[in-house]
Amino acid sequence: MDDSLAVRAFGALAQDTRLAVYRRLVEAGPGGLSAGAIAEALDVPAPTLSFHLAQLRGAGLITQRRDSRSLIYAVDVALMNTLIGFLSDRCCGGQPDLCLPTPKSASDARSRRKAV
Amino acid sequence: MDDSLAVRAFGALAQDTRLAVYRRLVEAGPGGLSAGAIAEALDVPAPTLSFHLAQLRGAGLITQRRDSRSLIYAVDVALMNTLIGFLSDRCCGGQPDLCLPTPKSASDARSRRKAV
DNA sequence: CAGATATTTCGATATATCTGGAAATATGAA
C-alpha cells in the first residue's frame, strides 16, 4: 500500500460524520445502505452527506452502486483490512513481541503482520 | 474507544509527514527516536517537525520523554492496537465471515475483533 | 556564569476542508 493512499484513507476517516457513516457501513457489510437511509439514521442534510460519501469513495473506503432511484454505498472490506495491516506494519522492528494487542494473545499481532 | 478520539487519531495520521514519522516510530518500537534523529531522517525543518510531533502526541499516538538535551518520541502500542480493532469493530454485523482479510486465513479477523 | 546544542513557541501567510441552501440530474410511476 502506497503512503499517499493511506493518508487519503485516514483523512477520510478523520471527521465525525464520515467516521460515523463508515462505521455504519462496516456494520452493514457488503449489502450496504442507501444514501437516504444513512442521512435519516445520522440526521445529516442530504448535500452534506453526499459530500462526505464522495470523500469516502474517493479514498476507496466505500463503493457505490445504483438500485433503482437509490444509490447504495457499501464498505470495501479489502481496503479496510489493508489499512489495518498498514498501521502495524514492521512494528517494533526485530522484536514483534513488543507489539502484542494484549499480554495474553500473541497470535493476533503475528498473523496480522503476515497478512500485509 | 470514543469516536472523537478515533477521529483525532485518524486526523493525526492523515498527513504525509506525520504518517512517515509515525511509521518510523512504529518500526523503532518502545525505544523511540529523538526529534533530531527524525528531523534528519525525514529532512523536515525543526519547527515543522515539532508541530507534527505535537499533533501526534495530542492524538495519543506517541509519547514523549526527555533524555538529557534530547526529547525522545515513541509509539503508544496500546492505542495503535485499539485503533486497529476500532476499524473493523462489528464488521458485517451477523456474518463476520465476510470480513476476512484473506480467503485462506479466518483466524485474523476473528481474533482481532475479540481483542476490541 | 557563558557558550553550545536540542527543541519548542510565536506569528503570519497560504492552502484545504466543512457546511447547507438552491438548483440540477437521474430514475420510476401515473
Place this chain on the structure above:
DNA sequence: TTCATATTTCCAGATATATCGAAATATCTG
C-alpha cells in the same frame, strides 16, 4: 409526458490546518 422521489453538483462563507523563519526555552559543559 408530467409529477414525485432520490441524490448530486454548485456556490460562497466560515473554519481549520500546514509551513517555516525568528525568537524563546531547556539542558549540558567548561
